[in-house]
Structure formats: structure tokens, C-alpha cells
Amino acid sequence: MGKATYIQPDLETWMKSFHFETDIKIRYCETDMSGHVNNVSYLVYFEQGRVDYFDRLHIGDEVLHDKADFMVVTADITCHYHAELFFRETPTLLVRVARLGNSSMDIEYCLIVKDKNKVAATGSGTIVLVDKQTKRSAPIPPQVRERIIQFEKMEMTI
Template identity: 35%
Template sequence: MRATYITDLSTWASEFTFSVPVSVRFSETDMYGHLNNTVAFTYFEFARIEFLKHAGLMNDWLDPVGSTIPVVADLQCDYLKQVFFDEALAVHVKVAAIGNSSLDIHYMVKNDKDDIVITGRGSVVQIGRETGKGVPWTDKEKLLFVN
């Protein structure tokens, strides 16, 4: 495993409790039927939003008079196995670390054989809508990310 954010794959994988299903669409593949390398980031986004909705944060962030919004500060992806058209995948999401106003979010994509095919991580920062500066998580918000 070459992903530096994973020290022990078995332990890391066992810590995920949230996932969403995804089916690889034809339009997401190249002429050989392989998943296009940019699509994994779209899967990460879909799963991240579903995870944050599940945690109860998206309603506040989508409120037009709300004071905070989330931004992705960085995102990386590691491809472990080939993925093909019409494969059924599960995109798993977890919070690996909580910062003052940021979250380190990890992703694990498994196929229907339970093989890990893609891993990833990224930082999401909660910022003030008006200031563009980081807004600290409240204690209540921090509890939303603890399994």
C-alpha cells in the first residue's frame, strides 16, 4: 500500500461505518471500459455530501442566510485495482481527524467482491461565508463526526 495516510490497511478499513452505493456508468469510462481517472473524485464528492447530510451539517450550509460553508482544501486519490463499466461499488467515508475548523476525510471504494479498488483522503474546511476565514467547529458539531 503506497498511500501515506494509511499505516495499517486492516485497521484503517475496519473504521468505516458509512457508505453509499455507486454504479459505474458508461459515460464515466474510457474506450476500454475502464473508469476514467477523474471520476473517483466525483464519487468522493457524492459520498462526502451524503455523509455530511447524514451528520446533519448540509442543511445549515445550504441555508441561504447561513453564516458558514464547507470548502475542499485538498484531495488525493490512489488507484489500487481497475474498475470497469457497470461495476457496483460502495464508497465508504470517515472522518480521520478533526481540526479547529477542518476535517481530514478518508475514502475507501470497494467492488462487489469486497476488494478495495480506490482509496483517498482530503481536507474540508468550514469557512465564514462573508470572511472566507476558517470558522471553528462547535463542540456539538465535533460530536457529529465521532463514530
């Protein structure tokens, strides 16, 4: 299993760098015959967390709306499984933008079960804004960039 190199300098410090969290509801259909949450469901939770994050920053309609001039494309995503999740557990997903590029951003995730003090999974991925007409990367709109920088308390030179 590869190491989660995005967790820096250590898990506890890294987890404190998140400013956003959203509750996840595990559906029965997301479990396997052993009662575990199926591995693919974690990526669905990450996607839901991205949407909730964008909505919290009031940029969901700007970057996710079907009428927008661009679309959000997942360039890559990684999930590291740390502990099992089961139906009826109540996980919380931490989400943060760790890096802002011109047309892309790296997003990190930490799926925890607070009442059991359990880290179930961590992840990292890159999304890219793509112009719907040209199918090429598109710059992140200035107002979207600014909201993320302010929310994440990033020090950026633009």
C-alpha cells in the first residue's frame, strides 16, 4: 500500500488544517455482504464533500451548474483506507483545498467517525476546470479563487 504523502507533517497536525466538514450518511446499499462500506463508496463520499464544500463557499452554482461555461473534471484521486466503516456509523468528512493552480486545484479529504475517534480514510485528488467548448483547461474564475483563498486562509501570490 502506498503512503499517504499528502499527510504532512503528521496526521494530527494535518487534520487541524481543515476548515470544513460535512456529515455523511451511509446507505445500506453502499455496504457489502460483510457489512463493510464498499471501497468505491468512499470516492462517492469525497465527491459529495467537494459539492458541499463548493456550496458552503457559495461557488457551487458557478463551478457545478450545467449552464456554466466550464465543467469540473477529476484528473486524479487517491483513497487510503485506514479503518473499516459500517452501516449505521455516522462519519464526518473533512475537505480542504490544499493547492490552487491556474486551472486546477488539489483537494484533500479525511473521513472520520468522531464518536469512535476513528480515521476511516484519507484522500487527495486534483480537479481541473475545462472549457465546455474548447475541451481545454480554463482559468479558475477570480471570484472563486478569492473565496477559496480567504476560506482556507491561504497565502497566495496571484
